[in-house]
Amino acid sequence: MLEVNNINTFYGRIQALWDVCLKIEEGEIAALIGANGAGKSTLLNTISGVIHPTSGSITFLGQRIDGLPPHSIVELGISHIPEGRKLFTDMSVRENLEMGAYSSRVWKQKQETLEQVYQLFPVLKERAKQLARTLSGGEQQMVAMGRGLMSRPKLCIIDEPSNGLAPKLVTEVFEKIKSLREQGITILLIEQNVRHTLEIADHACVLENGRIALEGDCDELLKSDHIRKAYLGL
Amino acid sequence: MNITAFTFKKSLVPGLLLVILVALVTLPIYGSLYNVILVTSILMYANLTVSWVLFSGSTGYMSLATAAFFGIGIYASALFLPTTGAVFPVLVVVLIGGLASSLVALGVGALTLRLRGIYFAIFTFVLVVLIMELGIWWELSVSHLLGRYVILVDNNVIFYTMLGIFVLVMLTTFFIRRSKFGLAMRSIGENEEAASHIGINVTMVKVITFAISAFFMGATGAIWATKLTYVDPHVAFNVLFSFMPVLMAIFGGMGNIYGPVIGAALFAYLQETLQTEFPEIYMISFGFILVAVILYLPNGVLGLIQKLWKRISGGKRAHT
Known part of the structure; x- marks a missing residue:
């Protein structure tokens, strides 16, 4: 549904994303995880047109969207729920x-x-x-x-929904996200709450220092040593 | 009982507006020449203030470019209505003044409306100075004129033109506020980033509103020039006209479209009275009044009126 191919994004002269690729299938919850400053929000803002990549391409339902302004991207059916509400x-x-x-x-x-x-x-x-x-x-x-x-989005990008919420509310928010998938909305979820995210998502990418470090199905990722050590503290 | 009270309240505002409009339209019949001239200048300030609020009040972008657009309108008259012979009819020149201003606003807006907060305010202020300096240079080196004279126009014609612009700017503000476009403006004022995320073309909304507001400022300037009769760049691009609308809007309150009008009316009237009665202390007392309003009436005079009205009409209901 959404394909991000080798994008490089800069803030001025500083490169924030390096050859990032991402593929989201229709009807799934895709997750993007990573620490502060890993480039998660930059990637989202690049997808929703707030900033433009220097190279690479983004296609949504077969149509190139990199370079389009944010309002046109919303028209196409991508909704971005920003961090910090x-x-x-x-x-x-x-x-x-x-x-x-x-x-x-x-x-x-x-x-x-x-x-x-x-x-x-x-x-x-x-x-x-x-x-x-x-x-x-x-x-x-x-x-x-x-x-x-x-x-009425086809793809809903949700940036850090658990940010600043009490644990009980976090669970509630994640439940709501699951019910969105049941309604046929594809979701790209960005989170720091790795355990919760991997539990509800189908597929995940791990972003580290602006590069995709790891990707795979969530069941597998939960078993991966790197994830367990770096993100789950096990 | 309740229904009559309800319909009374509902028809109160439109009824009052109609009474005021009729009183204004018939003013030249019953009022003295002095009153017509005084109300003309009140309407001039009201036009500038309402147009200013139309853009800055809702989007939250503080523009100090009012004097620039007002001055462009004034110069439209200076160029097309010289004492040597009017090039176009007065109303056409008013239209030209408005269009010229909104064209400049479109250009300037597209370039600068990405600046936020204080930077935008400073830029718009510099714009006034820049255009004034350009005007001075032009008059000195190219046209070799110190100033220009504008034809005399009958006071009633000036008054009715000003009133016409006033009605138009009020209607425009009213309809924009209720439209989808107005909602977009408000959401930009509240949170521009979120506004762009929900699919609003924020740049376009800002630039168009800026141009609409500049149109009315320019039109007002064009007709005002016929009252000034003498125009030079210092007169036309007086920075006072950038600050007055802001002060008047704060004075009246920006909660709805009547606040700025009340502010402009009271302010202009006060200015006139203080200037004629106490010319030595008029600026000082002005300053004190403004400080008092900002400290004690955060929602302006309109806020005070609404508070009193609530106490009179709503107070009884609260006890039952």
């Missing part, structure tokens, strides 16, 4: 969600999509009229995810 804090929950359907392809169906999002996150319906900044961290993450779903 980035809500419109002085808008209501409902307005936040509706803004998610901004791209013209889905604007007309926003009522219908809103009902589906409410079904997935019932708490958001209760909170619909509240300002987003008055919600708890976990609820804010739900708003961010709901907003990302409002564009």
